[in-house]
Amino acid sequence: VIRIELPSNLRTLANVGREVELKVDGPVTQRSVLDALEAAYPMLRGTIRDQITQRRRPMLRFFACEEDLSDESIDARLPDEVATGREPYLIVGAIAGG
Amino acid sequence: MAKVRLLVGTHKGAFVLTSDERRQQWKVDGPHFAGWDVYHVKGSPVDPDRLYAAQSRGWFGQVVQRSDDGGDTWEPVGNQFQYEGATSTHKWYDNTDHPYEFLRVWHLEPSLTDPDTVYAGVEDAALFRTTDAGKSWEELSGLRTHPSAPSWAPGAGGLCLHTIILDKGNPDRIVTAISSAGAFRSDDAGKTWRTITKGLHSNYIPDPDAEVGHCVHHIAMHPSRPNVLYMQKHWDVMRSDNSGDTWHEVSGNLPTDFGFVIDVHAHEPETIYVVPIKSDSDHFVPDGKLRVYRSRAGGNEWEALTNGLPQKDCYVNVLRDAMTVDSLESCGVYFGTTAGQVYASADGGDSWKAIVQNLPAVLSVEVQTLA
Numbered sequence: 001v002i003r004i005e006l007p008s009n010l011r012t013l014a015n016v017g018r019e020v021e022l023k024v025d026g027p028v029t030q031r032s033v034l035d036a037l038e039a040a041y042p043m044l045r046g047t048i049r050d051q052i053t054q055r056r057r058p059m060l061r062f063f064a065c066e067e068d069l070s071d072e073s074i075d076a077r078l079p080d081e082v083a084t085g086r087e088p089y090l091i092v093g094a095i096a097g098g
Numbered sequence: 099m100a101k102v103r104l105l106v107g108t109h110k111g112a113f114v115l116t117s118d119e120r121r122q123q124w125k126v127d128g129p130h131f132a133g134w135d136v137y138h139v140k141g142s143p144v145d146p147d148r149l150y151a152a153q154s155r156g157w158f159g160q161v162v163q164r165s166d167d168g169g170d171t172w173e174p175v176g177n178q179f180q181y182e183g184a185t186s187t188h189k190w191y192d193n194t195d196h197p198y199e200f201l202r203v204w205h206l207e208p209s210l211t212d213p214d215t216v217y218a219g220v221e222d223a224a225l226f227r228t229t230d231a232g233k234s235w236e237e238l239s240g241l242r243t244h245p246s247a248p249s250w251a252p253g254a255g256g257l258c259l260h261t262i263i264l265d266k267g268n269p270d271r272i273v274t275a276i277s278s279a280g281a282f283r284s285d286d287a288g289k290t291w292r293t294i295t296k297g298l299h300s301n302y303i304p305d306p307d308a309e310v311g312h313c314v315h316h317i318a319m320h321p322s323r324p325n326v327l328y329m330q331k332h333w334d335v336m337r338s339d340n341s342g343d344t345w346h347e348v349s350g351n352l353p354t355d356f357g358f359v360i361d362v363h364a365h366e367p368e369t370i371y372v373v374p375i376k377s378d379s380d381h382f383v384p385d386g387k388l389r390v391y392r393s394r395a396g397g398n399e400w401e402a403l404t405n406g407l408p409q410k411d412c413y414v415n416v417l418r419d420a421m422t423v424d425s426l427e428s429c430g431v432y433f434g435t436t437a438g439q440v441y442a443s444a445d446g447g448d449s450w451k452a453i454v455q456n457l458p459a460v461l462s463v464e465v466q467t468l469a
Contacts (some may be wrong), residue, residue: 008133008155009133009134010158012133013158013161043161044145044172046157046159046160046177046178051177051180052178052180057159059156059157079320094157096156096407
């Protein structure tokens with residue numbers, strides 16, 4: 001099981017708590033995790049990645065195991081700790097404003 | 099007894115306000131979609147419990163919500179707005195060519211005959227339509243591919259399509275307005291478009307009488323006289339008696355002819371309302387006084403409506419979609435401010451009352467008159 005932590009606005013939109021748990025078939029990558037997330041919660045389509053370009057929204061970042069994975073290859077395997085559910089995959093809204 | 103339902107979009111969510119036909123006591127429900135910009139909420143004229151809301155945020159992009167029970171519950175629907183065909187360009191602030199990028203929905207206009215059909219005006223400027231209650235959206239690309247479109251350039255608010263007017267007597271006719279581009283009309287249900295800007299004069303653009311480049315802030319029409327259009331332009335209040343073919347100025351004795359909103363009385367097609375704003379640099383009402391101006395002559399002769407509105411120390415703005423009128427016998431007029439007040443008049447503007455005081459900045463106000 002993969003654990004995904006969502007920013008608060010997306011928790012409200014998807015009507016879920018801080019974390020969601022998902023089963024991901026095949027290699028656990030950022031792409032497969034986000035694909036599974038959007039399949040389970042269609043209302044999140046377009047809110048994390050642009051639906052057409054599939055690019056990460058500029059003011060969101062992805063973290064796991066205290067590493068910033070935002071600019072890593074979306075097809076690179078995620079750490080074992082994430083693939084085995086010991087650590088969550090974090091989707092974080094940038095702290096922006098004043 | 100009839101009921102009135104106000105749909106208020108704000109910078110931090112949507113609110114639904116309801117009252118009976120006396121319009122004195124209001125129940126406030128919300129915020130819906132807390133923390134998100136809600137540019138517009140509007141109900142279907144043929145199924146008043148069918149509502150659509152445009153919810154967006156810089157972090158998360160665009161979401162469209164639909165309610166089938168008058169706003170008690172909501173369901174996210176389709177939010178993919180893909181421009182049709184190859185990517186075209188418009189002018190950027192530095193006059194370079196800039197590719198069209200979808201940013202947000204500014205305005206949702208439900209069909210006058212089908213609750214599942216809705217038009218969406220978006221930034222960068224284009225017109226989209228759903229015919230399946232919001233599940234999917236298709237672009238009516240004839241507008242964005244108008245020959246003038248590559249020369250459109252955004253204003254401070256972005257290159258947004260913010261006004262969509264439908265004509266029940268002529269289903270093929272659609273009027274739209276785009277900030278810093280102008281006004282456009284289709285007479286074939288959105289396939290092809292023509293500019294309707296003859297008579298507009300804008301001193302802030304290189305050719306003040308150009309076909310495009312006029313910063314149209316809002317257009318209003320009375321359903322009984324679809325050929326008469328009223329426009330609040332960046333500067334100037336304008337009127338057309340031929341569906342936009344030509345315009346003439348009706349600013350008359352207004353203290354300033356800059357503003358955003360314009361609307362028409364429900365039963366008096368020559369009675370119109372504006373809220374003059376000091377200037378395009380200050381963006382608040384003149385002299386610290388919140389005044390709605392009413393013309394009973396279709397323009398030129400204006401009277402200040404102040405009863406119940408703050409007449410000192412007031413520095414708010416009223417944005418383009420933030421005024422509306424109900425259709426009760428004594429016409430109700432409503433508007434919301436950037437300081438979070440929603441004011442209502444149950445007597446056509448003669449007197450006003452703040453029906454809610456401290457919402458987030460109000461982006462839009464729509465009203466439904468319910469049997």
